[in-house]
Amino acid sequence: MIREFGWVDVLYLVFAMRWTLALTATAFIGGGLIGLVIAVLRVSRVWPLQAIAVLYVQAIQGTPLLVLLFVFFFGLSIVGLPVLPWIAAALAFSIYAGAFLGEIWRGALDAIPKTQWEAGSALGLGFGEQLRHVIMPQAIRMAIPPTVGFLVQLIKNTSLAATIGFVELTREGQLTTASTFQPFAVYLTVAFLYFLTCFPLTQWSRHLERRSYGPA
């Protein structure tokens, strides 16, 4: 049955937003954990560990996110797991975010002068202690703006999960379009909702960026 696109539909879209946010949060946490490991492996002085991290980042960054999503969605059934769009999306997005966050954070760790590691070393601190007490606290400050920037990308990219039938904002938009035949109005609303979420973050990220170059 075809009906008009009305306030009720907008409300549905707003509610669907929570799945967009849930997927983003899951991927950000999962990806953050992976990214942390990747970044630390990259700055470790053990080359096989570095190689593993490089391989991971290259493999994921060299693969379209959409393909990654399909691999997990259709691959889960092959290994005998139930094909739940939610699980497939959470896994694919975590792995994707892990590669990018790992790279961003490695860059921040690398940006800390070598002399800081050396000063830690000279005081007798081990690798882990240097990393935790000397390098990371300084790197975090540098990493926050690009991390927030990536978070914005992540929010927008979760729209791809619509393709495997995960009902988040974009998928809800498709469903609403199917019942109202008003794609322009619907997708404009969808776009606006994404913008409302991302815009404050972008602004915040800009603010942080300015701050990190100003006086301490």
Added chain:
Amino acid sequence: MALLEIDKITKRFGTNTVLDDVSLTVDAGEIIAVIGRSGSGKSTMLRCINGLEPIQGGRITVDGMQVNDKATDLRKLRQQVGIVFQSYNLFPHLSVSRNITLAPTLIKGITEAEGREIAREVLQRVGLEEKLDAYPDQLSGGQQQRVAIARSLAMRPKLMLFDEITSALDPELTGEVLKVLEDMAKSGMTMILVTHEMGFARRFGSRLVFMHEGRIREEGPAAATLAEPRTQELETFLGAVLH
């Protein structure tokens, strides 16, 4: 037994030999001034002593511990040997107090409160007790370097290494750092200084080591050696730095 024994060490960066058959023995309480042109290997020698640079041949022993031995606990070694760098290398995100207490609390397992007492004491020795809660950015270069010295002292080292610690400072700031070194010299600390401060070397150095092209070219009592160099290279070098 000597506090430090460097026995025929060789250090190469790739095919470039930076230290070639260098031997040096330092007894407790000695103050060794190491001089020489840049690239003569003097800083590298210091870095080898506390294991920051691996060596390719020979042996370094500090207080009975062999530095270039896999079995040696570098953590233990570095409690015995402090090093201060030209560029201070304070931790900019930590207060002066925390800069000083970080290593003792992590390594010696003392509490932050005990650490703070130590910080107060070592800062007093460098005349900066009132800067306990300042941040490195708020200090002048000379003050930062004095904090770096205090940070090293907090580990209670038996041997202190100084790598051109006044070279990055404006002339009017070197005095306050040299004053700290003087006090340490008088208190009997064993020190090895790579330095361009010939006046300091003459007055406080018990021995002078002149390095040239990766080797120790001349070695002897500081004042006498500076007054009457035996080798042409040292004479040329002194002629260049003193005029």
